[in-house]
Amino acid sequence: MKKVFKQSGILRPVLIITLFFTTMFQSNAQQSKPAQSGYAPVNGIKVYYQVYGEGKPIVLLHGAFMTIEGNWAEIIPQLSKTRKVIALEMQGHGRTPYSDRPLTHANMARDVEGVLDYLKIDSADVVGYSMGGSVAYKFAIQSPKRVKKLVIISSTYKSTGWNPEINAAFKSFKPEFFDKTPMHVAYDAVAPDKTKWTKFIEQMITFASQPFDFGDDNIAKIAAPVLIIVGDNDGIDKVELAKTYKLLGGGVAADMAPMPKSHLAIVPAQGHVSLMMQTDVILGYLNAFLK
Structure with missing residues (x-):
């Protein structure tokens, strides 16, 4: 094992994600059953979704390589007590079938x-x-008219928003790194066609390695209030994060001007994976912001 890490730091993110999946799937028993589930035929593919609870709708979008259960098992039971929760699995993920359609942020947003x-x-x-x-x-x-409030957890709108070592790791992923991991097991448990695993991973690696930038001007035009939640050591470049918050109207002296509609929460002593495990912390920020 020491030899592997000496050769490259690339495997470390994969091993951390593996640990994340192991921990989250152990807690799946706490997740309630959906009131509704199925496939929505959209944009040439069929997107799997689940609906929980009643009330004002809230949409949950999972992280890369993940499933609804893998990302939101601890969050859904709490949110669905007062909200109509819609969780979906994006192209090729979980129960949504693999597709040769270009995997892009724009396509997934249209989905x-x-x-x-x-x-x-x-x-x-x-x-x-x-x-x-x-x-x-x-x-x-x-689709600005479709968003009431936006919550971004440990993410960015441009690839340079990640620290350089994160982008380097994305570019160096190999399909074999993911074989026989809990992610692979989770895929096999729900995927419509388990033979598509390698193609899915290859598609995701290509997607993750491609630079992207949605534009500062476009971020500044977002009318919906935005809550950004990040860990203090989660791989997000904090200089770029400060610029993002400024674009959203934040970073003011609130004692001398109105409090901005968008909020920023930096959670101490948390990485990209461990942040998502802080269920009570995340729910506290979510509930306060969404109310």
Whole structure:
């Protein structure tokens, strides 16, 4: 093992994600059963969704390589006590079949809109983690009237928003790093076609390694209030984060001017993976912001 880490730091993110999946799947028993689930035919693919609870709608967008259960098992039971929770699995993830359609933030954002159309939901609060946060940003830009409030957890709207070592790791991923991991097991448990695993991973690696930037001007135009939640050591470049918050109207002296509608929460002693495990902390910020 020491030899592996000496050769490269690339495997470390994969091993951390593996630990994340192991921990989250151990807690799946706490997740309630959906009141509704199925497939929405949108943009040439079928997107799997689950609906929980009643009330004002809130959409949950998971991180890369993940499933609804893997990302939101601890969050859904609490949110669904007072909200109508719509969780979906993006292209190739979980129960949503693999597709040769280009995997892009724009396509996935259009899929989110398509699912809302299918469920006859005009607008909703949107929460995205990691890759799901980037998709949420894109959704707010492409479909601004569909977003009431936006919550971005440990994510960015441009690849340079990550620390350089994170982007280096993305570019160095190999399909074999993911074989026989809990992510692979989770995929096999729910994927419509388990033989697509390698193609899915290859597609995701290509997607993760491609630079992206949705534009500062577009972020500044987001009308919906935005809550950004990050760990203090989660791989997000904090200089770029400060610029992002400024674009959203934050970073003012609130004793001399009105408190901005968008909020920023930096959680101490947390990384990209451990942040998502802080259920009570995240729910505390979510509930306060969304109310």
